[in-house]
Every structure is written in structure tokens, then in C-alpha cells.
Amino acid sequence: MRIRRRTASIAATLSFAAACIGSAHAIEKPEDLTVQKLPAWHPHEVFVVDISMPSMTDARVYLYDADAKKLLGQIDAGFAPGFAISPDHKTSFVSTTYFARGSHGTRTDVVELTDNATLDHTGEIVIPPKHGQHVPSPYNTTFSADGKRLYVTNITPAASVTVIDVASKKVLSEIDMAACVLAFPSGNDRFTGLCESGKALTVTLDANGKETKRVMSDAFIDVDKDPAYINASPYQGAYLFTTFHGMVRTADFRGDKPVFGKPWSLLTDAERAEGWRPGGLQQTAVQAKLHRYYVAMHKGEDGSHKDPGTEVWVYDLQTKKRIARWDLSQQKIDPIASIQVSEDDKPLFYGITGTSDLVVMDARTGKLQHVEKQVGNTSSLLVNP
Template sequence: MRKTVLGALFISGLIFLPTTYAATQFKPEHVSVEKEIKPGPNVFIIDQSWAGSSMITVIGADNLEAKGNISTGLIAQFGLSKDKKSLYTASVYPKRIVWGDIDAVVQKFAVNSLSLDKEIESSPKMAQAAAYVNTFQTSATDKYAFVQNATPAASVSVVDIASGKALLEIPTPGCWGIYASQDDNKFSSACGDGTFSTYVIAKDAKNYTAHKSEKIFDTDDDALFITAQRDGSKLMFTSFKGNMYVLNDTGETVTLADKFNYTKDIEGNWLPGGYEVIGYNQPNKLMFVTMHPDGKEGSHKDGAQEIWGVSMDSHKVVTRIEAEEPISLAVSQTKAPDVYTLTDFGTVVKYTFNGGKFEGTKVHEAEEMGSFTQMLMVDY
């Protein structure tokens, strides 16, 4: 009797099932992609891959919330156009993923949509190296892209962005880094003998001339970080020992305009360390530097325990704030500077600096931006 009742209940349930499903019809979810990212200032973080696609993540500068990402080739470099509306990358695409013949390309993306606008073939000699601001640059008005090569002999490929053609390869023996001048047809490179070489592209873009400076720094006693910041005609570098070098590249050769030490009389043997170790806020003539204590030979890539703000006018440290081992930073061009720091394990931290004393405050943090993060940029 019990089995009969259960069977009847089961059958009656089946009878009512179609009615229940009919009342709640299935509505498929449609997945779509936004045509443009949310408006507002951005932070760009590169997660460089040596075994697959590199990725550039875009987050909002205000709250560090994700907006989107760009996928590009292996061992990518990147930079922003002067108007911050375009993002350029240089990367390689090996035929067999991680080895073999490669296609080296410069790609142009629209920042507002993160979509690919243009792809230009470059030299397969492109340096497969860590991401740095000065291993891939565009010229003063984004006429050319300059790509660092290494075979290991150093050279720079010149790519015409408008025509989409690779124009020429300029040998830069014994020199490394690309420092685009305020003239489209000119860039300089730092050399192992403490000089800078300046290269001027001919008007027909078929040839070039090279001009070597006097010795500016000592590579053994006071080596420079490859990262540079520009303020008009001035190129600014820091050395491993905390000396700030201010160079002028408007002439035929690079010249030393100023040099000062910003660590003297400060206890703790503080030294700069990391990758993108300096970031410049032009409205306040303030250079921010990633600093670590107990510095010594070989500690030049150590993560920072503090961020310092150095006045380029007074040559003094005017602000300091504790940091959590960042290796790179980027700075806004606002009157109250925003500083964004990046660790090699993918954490971005935002600091604001306010008032006449530039008092620093940590305001936001975002984690898991990648597994091999070395460099970031802001567009405001």
C-alpha cells in the first residue's frame, strides 16, 4: 500500500512538472564586451610573460578598480602617446611559442577602447629584456617608434608609425637605452664608458649621424639607473649612490647641467633600488624615488622601504613615506601629486601628497595585477 501511494505521488509530480517549467521559462544570458572603458584617469600595469602572451592591465586611477586589459606578445615593452590617447607595445611572437623564428611587431592600441589600431613589423633583433620605460620610446610627436635591439650587439630600430614601415637600424655599440629628444629625428643612448651618444636621423630617414659626449658619469664608481625623466630640455637620472644627474640634450651632444647628492646627512645609508626607480611631478619640480636602507654594492634592485620626494630646485628631500617593497613607481602631473607604486608580485599602492609639506597618505591598494610585474604608467 505504501509503495502504491509513493508511486502515485511521483506520477502526479511528473504531471505537474511541465506546468512549473512553463511558468519560469529559461532566459539565456548574453555576454558582451563594452565598447569603451569607463572614463577617468588610468593606471597601466604590464605583466610581462616569457612563456606566452604578455598582458597590460588597465585600472582606474581613482579607486584602482579594473577597467580592462590588452593582450600582446612575449617579453613586451610598452609606452603611451604624448596625448595619452594611444598605447604602443613592442613584443615578439615566436613561431613555436617560446623558441624558433620570431615576428617582432610594434602595435598601436586605442586607450578608450583597448582595441588594436595598427600593427607594424619590426626587427627580430628586438631586445628580449625586462620592461623599462627607456627600452622602447616614441619620438617627440609620436612620428617614430624607437625599439631597442640586442644580438647581443646593441642597435635601435626606427619605425615610421604613420606609414607602418621599419625605416632603418642604427647601431649603438657599447650604449644602451633610448632617450628620445624634443626633436622627432633625434635620440640619445647611455654608454659604458660614461658618455652619451646622440643619433640624428636624416631628413629622408635613410641615414643618420652620431655624436659622442664628454664623459658624464663613472660606470664603476657611480653607475646610473637606465630610467630617466624629462622636464623640457632636461633629462634626469639617479645613480646607484643617490646622486641626481641633470643633463641637457638640446645640442649636438648631451651635456651635464647639474649634479647633486640627495642622501647626504640622512642616517641609514639609504640608496635607490628597483626598476623604474624615479617618477617626476613637473608642477612641483618634485622627483619621487624608491629608497631602501643599509644600501650596498648589489642592492640596486632591492624593493623600497620608503618613497622619497626630492625637490629638484632645493636639492633637498621634502617628504618621505613608508612603502611595502615596491620596485617601480609612476607619478601624476597634478598639483597634489598621486604616486603609484608596484611590487614584483603584482601589488599596486596609491599614495597622495598634499599641502605645502607634501604630506603623504596611503589611500588605495590593489593586489594580483600579475606574476612578473616590473613597470607601470599613468595617463594624467
């Protein structure tokens, strides 16, 4: 009896399987694969660069639409990438490193091009295997003002800059930077590196991308008493450098000699005594149309310069006076390590928390718009072209 039941059960199972297979064959159709284009670029798109500390050979760049409150896609970014967007917003450039065996083997450094309409990989430029591998900065991969040249920072630990012609996708030169790092562009033919002495080295290029002149400035940063953050904010052709203790100074590298503005303070004496100071990884942002300067602030001490901001302080750059103070905890927002602001008539403020949550706020009022949870693993750089 048990044998008959078992035989009947097996027969029923096989009959059911055969029916399923037959049905599957009957409805199976070939798929038509297409690539959907992204919506047209608008100023509320923000790129989030994630170095991905848990898996550093697999960094990512995420594209987020703050109006739609939607993640649009991602760009693979290799190991410790630099990231820049062409002035016409059409193409993303990632300077990065790959190893033949994932985390080891032969090293190849490239600049990879991505079409921002589809996020398709459209080409690459092989560069000297010296690309600086560090937490992403706005100035380790940068464009000249006209978008014709790309500058990539190298550290071996010797410092240099690779100059690339964007149209031909050719390396034009490698500029020895005499231990000065990064590339702050000024105009179409020059860039500046920061030196450990607190000075700045400005290099001017000829039509072929070769060095024609270099100028070393006097020290404009006191690196012993009050160092400055390297992530300066561009404003009216110059750069705003903010120090660990909350002083701000402009640096204009466009002329034959650099011009440095008079330092001014973000803090009153009482606020400084309370321990308030800037902090984070991308600590400041400018909204040029409103002439506003946004700074992530926290209470800390010497050595807390990378601590995220519990508040955002907003300044009028014309009067150099604070006009707003946003306590993030009042809106149940976690401390923010990196900030950015859009450049349009209805500007948005962006922030990245320690858990890679993307915070979107009204840049005029500080009112919370949205929090997109965990955009990446260890995201640290916001790029809003």
C-alpha cells in the same frame, strides 16, 4: 518491490530533466554582444606592465583608474614587451615577440596597436626579429616628441634601434648603436643610447628617418665606481640620472653636443654611512609642476641596487634639498620596487610592491589612498601618460 521503486525513480528523474529542458528552450534568447567604451582619459589612469615571470610568453598590461579604484581592463603583450602611449593618449603601442608554437618555433616581432577607448587591437607593424627582450624599461620603446616616430630598441646581442613612421606604420630604418642601448628621445628628430663606457651616443635623423649625424659624448657616468640606473626621469627637456650611491646628474641631449649638469647628492654623509641608497626597478619619478623628485630608498650595500624602497624621499629640484621622507611601514605599506607620479594639479603617487600590489598615495603629503592587491604576477613598470 525494489525494481518498481527504481523504475519510478528513473521515471521521475527523466520527467524532471524534460521539464528543465523545455523550460530552458522557452526562455532562451540570443545575446546582443557589445563593446563598452572606457571613460574618457584622465591623468589618474595608470598602466601597469607585467612581464609575467611565471609564464613569460603571456605578458600583460593592466589599465587602472585610481580615482574609481577600479581595474578597467588589460592588453595582451606577448613576450618581454616594450610599452609606450601616444602623446594624445589615444593609442597604446606594444613592441613584443611571438613564437609559432607558444614558447618555440618561428619568431615574429611586432608593434601592436590598441585603442585606449575600447582596448581593442587595431593593427600591427611587423619589425625585425631583434626586439630587446628584458625587464620592461621606459626607454626600450619610445616616441619622438611630436609622436610621429616610434623607436624600438633591439639587442641580438648587437645593439640597434628600429625607427618607425607611426602614420604609415612602416619601418623607416634600423640604426646601428655601436653597443649603446635604449632610446632616450630629444625633440622630433633625435634619440640617445647609453654606452657601457658611461658615454652617450646621440643620433640625429633626416625627414625620411635615416641617420644624418651621430655624436659620442664624454663619459658622464663612472660605471666602475658609481653606475647609474638606466630608468632616468625626464625633467624640463633633459633627464635626471641617479646613481647606485645616490648622486643625481642632469643630461640634456637636445643640442649639437650633450650638456651635463653638476652632480648633487641625495644623501648627507651620515645617511650614506648608515647605508641608505636608492633601489628597485623604476627607482625615481618627477612631478614637473611641483618640481619634485621622488626616490625609492632602502638601507643596503653594494649589490642591493634592485632592492625595493622601504621609504620614499622627496626632493625640491629647484633647491636640491629633501622636503619629505615617507616611511612606508608607518602606513603598513610593503617595500616598493617601482614608482611613478601623475602630472596634474592633484597629483597621485603610484608604487608597485614585490607582490605586484599597486599602491596609490597623495603625491603632496604621502598619505595612503588605496592598495589594489596583485595587479599582475611580476609587475615592474608604471606608465602614467
